[in-house]
Amino acid sequence: MAPPSFDITSHTVCVMDASGHLGFNLVQRLLHRGYTVHATLQNYDEQHMFDGIASHPDKLKVFRSDPFDYHSIVDALRGCSGLFYTFEPPLDQPNYDEYMADVEVRAAQNVVEACAQTETIEKVVFTSSATAIVWREDRKSMEPDLDERHWTDVNFCRKFKLWHGVSKTMAEKSAWALAMDRGVNMVSINAGLLMADDLSLKHPYMRGAAEMYEDGVFVTVDLPFLVDAHICVYEDVSSYGRYLCFNHIINTHDDAVQLARKLTPSSLSQSDDYGKSFIEQRISNKKLNKLMVDFEA
Template sequence: MKEEPEVTGTSMDDHREKQQATVCVLDASTYVGFWILNGLLAKGYAVRAAIQKNGDGEILKNIREMEKAEERLEVSSVDVLDYHSILLALRGCSALFCCLDSPDGYDERNVDIEARGAINVVEACAQTEGIEKVVFSSSMAAAIWRDNIGSDNDVDERSWSDQDFCRKLKLWYALSKTLSEQTAWALAMDRAVNMVSINSGLVLGPGVTQQNPKTTLAYLKGTPEMYENGVLAIVDVDFMVDVHIKAFRDQSTRGRYFCFNQVVNTEEEAMRLAQRLSPLISLPPSYENQGNEPYAERLRTKKLSKLVEGTAY
């Protein structure tokens, strides 16, 4: 993974912070968690990688190999449905990157598992002395789905997906992400936990079709509707990691932050996306005779721009 340029304004205090503080990534065996782990190590942080036994096999193997070579990396096992195992994983840590994804995919039967995990994680943070900040990795799927998805209204960090609408269309990934994030926010506010959430678009990066197939396919359910309504967003994994770390380091960050590089709203861009995700998804037929007029982009990223420019609020 290429190293991100240092954030402007870093000082000797920042250097001492990295040397002294351990940050936790839970679940580091998810695709997003693994790349955040790599980004933190590249920045000089000591990291505790909390992994679940049912995580991606290749990612788990990579983390174990990294542990042998990297003295700043410590690996611990965790079960997000076991509150006490989370407490143990957080002991001695100053911050948490919470990256929950279902390794078994998303369906009606397990739609609430992430929400249950989020309750345990946030409660454990509230009860763990030393946790100063939680960066909660969520999804834009928790913001875009509702009855009036085709309206002219902009979609920004104040927007939430409608749970009943998600159930009606069987958008289990979107429902799970909405439930887990709303649950996390409710408990964080009640327990006075300092939390920010990063709502990422469809994450693209090295090995994503092999290491993150179920989550990728789950996000893509409803692709035609997202595409036609200007809310199909993608994000490069390096940029996503950059945003997560900036949100952690900037003390002024508050609330939710959309995180994406591009809105896919032309046929040419849709074809390129399909090619990047092949063979996970089938390539669409040619659109040569259907024109290439872009659909209007409706996603707004004022907060993201300020964060990336170093002026978050």
């Protein structure tokens, strides 16, 4: 449950973009907890997806809000005390490539600036990725575990065309710089690979998967846990900075084969050494786990 001093019924929050797996489930869970929610969509034709999920019609308002249209962001944030922001690629540019970083940075800057200009905003929960943490030239020689104190090396990512890491790192760094400059209270969730039903090998997080596996840093997160983490860091007044978020690590042959079967079920047969090899975990989410000890979904 929320801390005793946290009155959920007095909070109106915005979820942007609400059309993806995380956004839609955040809207559902927030409504269930008693929040009033502003759900934003890039494609307003998708608003039917929210039909019937609010117990009272006044609890949910749906907005068309383009992250590249500053005024539409301001309209959606009006009257809100918090924002849950997750980037969904534009409908006309769905794939991560060398140009996506500029797109995602521009969107993040628009959103944070709009929050700075909205007097009612008290906290922003910014969804980033573990790919903004794990990629660096010296990652194999580092002694301590990787955690939210580490940042991906963008030049390393550019060298190996790890565009998801480039985009997430640049967007998050840009958001942090602007938030600190404008006095916006922001926390970020650096999520592992989301284990959604429609996950495929084409997901941009999967580029470099073999190397992440070999390094002991290939982490995944289930949707309910990811939603809980977002709400927990919003409601807990002590939350700060970045939070690496995952609840499983792919570090055995067993794990790798199961994931491969999920991604390409028709092309794999069981291996003779199934389950025998093990790679030491070299990534830690202790900070988030400590915060979530008393959280009740």
